[in-house]
Amino acid sequence: MDSATDVPLTEMTKTLLALYLQKTSPQKWLFESENASPLILNNLVNRVIKPVLGDSYKSLYCLRRGGATALVEMSGNLVGAQGLLRHKSMTTTAMFYKKSTPLETIRQVKLLEAKTR
Secondary structure, three states, X not given: OOOOOOOOOOHXXXXXXXXXXHHHOOOOOOXXXXXXXXXXXXXXXXXXXXXXXXXXXXXXXXXXXXXXXHHHHHHOOOHHHHHHHOOOOXXXXXXXXXXXXXXXXXXXXXXXXXXXX
16 A cells, blocks of 8 residues: 555544644644644653553554454454555454454354354
């Protein structure tokens, strides 16, 4: 996939982004610092997010992996997660992003059971 492409957003995300843009009116970057340079997310995490979440904070990367896993569990396939994560190869999505979860395993066994009756 190309480095610049559209990313589909949920309606909730679009609404939150519109409110953010109304409040901040960035000049060049979507998330920019006070001097109009790109915001360094690690600084934001350390100053704002970690103090609120404390030890329960893991990383922004965990959100990416968790989102991919949730998409695969909801849809039953890797295609949507691959597109959202912008992987060239579905193998990358399957090997590194879709993590097995007990609930998904139970769901799959119930599907198998229903098909074999």
